Amino acid sequence: MRTPIFFLIWLAIGAAVFAVSLAIGNDYIFFAGYVVMQYVVLSTAWNILGGYCGYVNFGSAAFFALGAYSTVAIYKLITENDFYRMPMPVLMLIGGMVSGVVGLGMGYLTLRLRGAFFAIATLALAVVLQTLVVNWDFVGGSRGAYIIRPEQIWPIGNYVRYLFLIMMLLAVIALTIARLIEHSRLGYGFASIRDDELAAEASGVPTLRLKLIATTISGALMGMAGAPFPYYIGYLQPSSTFGLDYAVNSIAMPLIGGTTSWTGPLIGALLLGSLQQIATVTISSAVNLLIVGCVLVIFVIVAPNGIVGLVHTYLQRKPDDFVGRRHVEADVAGKVP
Amino acid sequence: MTTTANGLLEVDNLGKRFGGFVALENISLSVAAGERLGLIGPNGSGKSTLVNCICGTLRNEFGSVRFAGQKLDGLDAHERTHRGLARSFQLPRPFASLSLADNIRIPLLYTVVMRRGRHHTPREVEQRCAALLHEVGLGDKARRLPRDLTQVEMRKLELARAMASEPKLLIADEAMAGLTHSEIEDILALLLRLNEQGVTIILIEHIMTAVMSFSRRLIVLVSGRKIADGAPDDVMRNPEVERAYLGQ
Numbered sequence: 351m352r353t354p355i356f357f358l359i360w361l362a363i364g365a366a367v368f369a370v371s372l373a374i375g376n377d378y379i380f381f382a383g384y385v386v387m388q389y390v391v392l393s394t395a396w397n398i399l400g401g402y403c404g405y406v407n408f409g410s411a412a413f414f415a416l417g418a419y420s421t422v423a424i425y426k427l428i429t430e431n432d433f434y435r436m437p438m439p440v441l442m443l444i445g446g447m448v449s450g451v452v453g454l455g456m457g458y459l460t461l462r463l464r465g466a467f468f469a470i471a472t473l474a475l476a477v478v479l480q481t482l483v484v485n486w487d488f489v490g491g492s493r494g495a496y497i498i499r500p501e502q503i504w505p506i507g508n509y510v511r512y513l514f515l516i517m518m519l520l521a522v523i524a525l526t527i528a529r530l531i532e533h534s535r536l537g538y539g540f541a542s543i544r545d546d547e548l549a550a551e552a553s554g555v556p557t558l559r560l561k562l563i564a565t566t567i568s569g570a571l572m573g574m575a576g577a578p579f580p581y582y583i584g585y586l587q588p589s590s591t592f593g594l595d596y597a598v599n600s601i602a603m604p605l606i607g608g609t610t611s612w613t614g615p616l617i618g619a620l621l622l623g624s625l626q627q628i629a630t631v632t633i634s635s636a637v638n639l640l641i642v643g644c645v646l647v648i649f650v651i652v653a654p655n656g657i658v659g660l661v662h663t664y665l666q667r668k669p670d671d672f673v674g675r676r677h678v679e680a681d682v683a684g685k686v687p
Numbered sequence: 688m689t690t691t692a693n694g695l696l697e698v699d700n701l702g703k704r705f706g707g708f709v710a711l712e713n714i715s716l717s718v719a720a721g722e723r724l725g726l727i728g729p730n731g732s733g734k735s736t737l738v739n740c741i742c743g744t745l746r747n748e749f750g751s752v753r754f755a756g757q758k759l760d761g762l763d764a765h766e767r768t769h770r771g772l773a774r775s776f777q778l779p780r781p782f783a784s785l786s787l788a789d790n791i792r793i794p795l796l797y798t799v800v801m802r803r804g805r806h807h808t809p810r811e812v813e814q815r816c817a818a819l820l821h822e823v824g825l826g827d828k829a830r831r832l833p834r835d836l837t838q839v840e841m842r843k844l845e846l847a848r849a850m851a852s853e854p855k856l857l858i859a860d861e862a863m864a865g866l867t868h869s870e871i872e873d874i875l876a877l878l879l880r881l882n883e884q885g886v887t888i889i890l891i892e893h894i895m896t897a898v899m900s901f902s903r904r905l906i907v908l909v910s911g912r913k914i915a916d917g918a919p920d921d922v923m924r925n926p927e928v929e930r931a932y933l934g935q
Contacts, residue, residue, distance in 0.1 A: 535796045542782050542793045548744065549780040551764035552773070553794035554801075554852055558763075610784065 353530050360522045368515055378631075380514040384582055386623035387517040388575050392596065393603035393615035394524040395571035398531060399564045400601065401609030404544030405464075409456070409472035410600040412479045413569045415591040416452055417445030417576025422489045422586055425497055435500070438516055438578055445577030446570040453569020454562055461561045464547075473597075480592040494587030497580040513578050524571050528612035531567075540564060541610075572600075595639065599623075602642045606649045608658030617657050695720040695755055695887050696741070696772075696856055702749030703736055703911075710736045711911045714750070718856065718889060723882055725902030725919065726891045729931060733911040734891050735777060738858050742774050743767045755855060769798055773854035775845040777861045777891075781833035787844060788829040791816040791851045798852035816851075823847040823877060839870040846877060856887045863894050871897050899923075907931065 351359075371379045392410060399405050421441045429435050452475075460471040484492045503512045531537045539560045542550035550557050580586045599622065607618025622645060626638040653660040694717035703711040711733045718724050728734050739745040741752055743764035752759040759767055773794075782790050795815055800807045820826050823843040828835065836844060842862050849857055859878060863871045875897055882888050892898045898905070898919070905922040907915040909931040915922045922928055 535800075538785075538789065538793050538796055541785055541789075545782040545784055546780045548764075549776065549782065549848075550793070551744070552742065552768060552776070553848060554765050554768040554797035555793060556763070556765050556797075 353526060356529060357522065357526045360525060361519075364518045364522050368518065371514070372511075377508060377510060380508070380510045382627040382630075384510065384514045384517050385627060386620065387514065387521045388579075389599055389603060389619040389623040390521040390616055391517070391524045391575040392572055392600040393607070393619045394521070394528050394612065395568045395575065396600040397604040397609055397612075397615045398528060398540075398571070399561075399568040401604050401614065402531065402537065402540035402544065403561060403564045405461070405561065405564070406469045406601070407472045407565075407568065408469050408597055408601070409474075409476040410572055411592045411594070411596040412472075412476035413449040413453060413572035414576035414579070414596050415476075415479065415483065415588070416449045417442070417573030418579040418586060418591050419483055419489050420445040420448045420573070421577045421580045422495045422497065425580065426488060426495070438512070438581070442516070442520065442574045442577040446574035449573020449576070450566045450570030452573075453565040453567075456569070457562045457565030461558060461565070476592055476597070480588055483588045483592070490586065492588060494585055495580070496585050497583075499581045499584055510582070513582050516578060517575070520571075520574055525612055525616060527567065527571070528615070532612055536560065536563065598639060598642055599626075602646045604656070606645055606656055608656030610655075611658055614656050614658045621657075694718050695722075696889075697753040698737075698741065698750070699753070700750035701737070701740060701747050701752065703733075703740055703745060703747050709911050711740065711747070714908075714911075714913050716906055716913065716916065718887060720855070720887055721882070721885060722887050723901055723903045724887075724889045725898040725905045726889055726908065727893070727895070727898055727905065728908035731910075732908040734908055735860060736911075737908065738774060738860050738889075738891065741767075742772060742858065765797070768794070768852055768854075769802060771853075771855035772858075773849040773852050773856070774858040775842075775849045775860055775862055777864065779833075779841040779845045781836075781841065781844055781848075783833055786830050786832060787820055787825055787836075788813070788816045790833065790844060790848055791819050794848055794851040795819075819847045819851055822850075822880075824873075839866050839873060842866065842870075842874060843877065846874070846881075850881065850886075854886060856889070857881065858889045858891070860891045861893065862890070863892060863897055875901055 371383060392414065396407060396410055399407050424436055424441060424444065456472065456475055460468055463471055483489060489495055500509050503509050506512045506515065531540065539550070539555045542553060542555050543557050543560060547557050576591075579591070603618035603622050604615040605618070606622060607616065608614030622642060625641055625645075629635075629637050629641055649656065655663070696718040698714055698716045701711055701714040702709075714737060726734055726737070736745065740747040743759065743762055743766070747760070754767070754770055754772055757770065759770070782793065792812060795812055800812065817826065817829060820829050823846060825840060825843055825847065828840070833841065833844060846859065846862060862878070863874050866874065871894060878888055878890065878901060890898060890901055902919050905915070905917065905919040906913060907922060907925075907928050914927045914931065915925045
């Protein structure tokens with residue numbers, strides 16, 4: 351399927367979801383849906399570096415927070431002084447650029463590290479950035495920052511509906527980018543890095559350049575997902591923005607869905623995100639991470655290649671099935687990306 | 688010592704150390720275009736280190752490497768592959784989660800397609816992958832994963848992947864290790880075919896019958912030093928080589 355057609359189909363699905371949510375007439379759907387869509391973007395973004403290239407990033411929260419704090423900084427600079435309210439897509443682009451540049455920088459500094467060392471370096475990035483934000487009074491420091499969200503926006507109405515819509519559009523863009531990468535030369539290069547970096551180099555793959563591309567795209571998408579967050583939450587504080595939820599969810603969701611294709615993070619985010627939202631209203635938001643932990647443990651034991659891998663293993667039992675990158679999850683012992 | 692003037696590959700006084708251990712010391716050699724060179728030596732003699740230095744996997748501390756008239760020093764491994772230098776690994780390193788066709792597709796996409804600077808249709812790339820796999824006898828397994836292959840098939844996949852970049856020089860690092868006699872014959876026939884197609888080949892091997900039947904010239908490394916370079920029969924009669932292999 352050609353990329354524009356894929357994009358249009360998912361745009362139509364998004365529009366249908368939005369129409370159904372409107373028809374239900376309960377604004378909580380939009381509040382909850384926003385979070386689920388945000389996780390679709392975060393897990394898809396994480397998967398570009400973690401799933402496709404095999405570099406585990408524990409610093410998702412840092413990139414997400416960078417996007418959020420870019421919005422806060424712009425709000426403080428422009429909107430609070432009654433100059434001009436910058437449109438959300440522009441804020442998302444700025445957040446994406448800031449996080450993308452930091453992703454590129456982080457990649458340049460850390461991509462010579464591998465495995466656990468790289469993961470620890472990304473975790474360190476989150477700690478360093480959180481410390482900087484906590485000590486930066488302009489964006490609220492440790493006290494946090496208030497953002498006054500407009501009540502209505504023309505022609506959609508409630509601003510949260512608008513945020514949901516825009517996050518869904520970003521999710522469609524993220525999925526399209528992930529699928530485009532997967533089916534391109536870049537995707538093959540990423541897969542070769544994940545499987546064997548030395549062999550990839552010997553095959554002519556410029557591994558460092560490709561990894562920098564992956565960290566930049568991944569970081570930029572996470573930053574874009576974080577940019578509308580201050581308007582969604584209203585009060586932004588470092589401890590919640592750099593919270594463990596973002597780092598854990600953006601890793602767990604692709605692992606549960608499957609890491610070698612764009613469908614995995616989507617399935618994982620929809621499944622876990624929805625489950626968490628249901629648990630929030632029926633039990634407590636405190637059980638969210640417990641749910642993620644339990645589901646992750648079950649999947650590591652039962653389906654180490656995620657849901658997509660499980661489905662393909664089942665399909666592979668038919669003798670004439672295609673076995674290739676686009677049609678089968680990696681079933682390689684010890685190759686946890 | 689024999690050297691070939693204006694060779695395809697020129698290694699000049701190459702040196703490599705790992706801490707206090709001297710892995711390679713003043714290695715100079717020249718390989719002419721179209722040549723079949725055997726590189727032998729006991730375990731730990733520096734053969735693989737030399738290959739790694741030539742291919743850019745390791746950085747040499749001393750000396751220089753020239754390939755097709757261009758200096759390779761400081762270039763990354765992938766840049767050397769782009770210039771026409773390919774290798775197979777001592778222990779096969781396939782892209783384990785990818786089908787055999789995709790294993791071949793990667794060097795094809797990143798070298799030939801980029802080098803020629805023109806758009807290749809996916810069909811053309813697909814056909815080239817199929818042709819390369821067919822050439823090494825894996826045509827019917829294009830959609831299989833490497834884990835489904837036997838040892839000899841894995842070696843053939845390594846060679847096919849190295850060939851996909853359309854190299855001028857192929858370094859086959861112990862491509863026959865652990866194979867049976869008939870499997871060795873298979874790999875030898877394949878290497879000879881590639882050489883007939885104009886690919887210069889350096890064969891690193893412990894199996895002496897294979898080296899002797901394949902090589903037109905032989906280089907012997909011992910303890911990181913080159914001790915012999917010449918026609919295979921002459922080299923094998925060299926007292927220093929006999930001492931290295933058989934002891935005093």
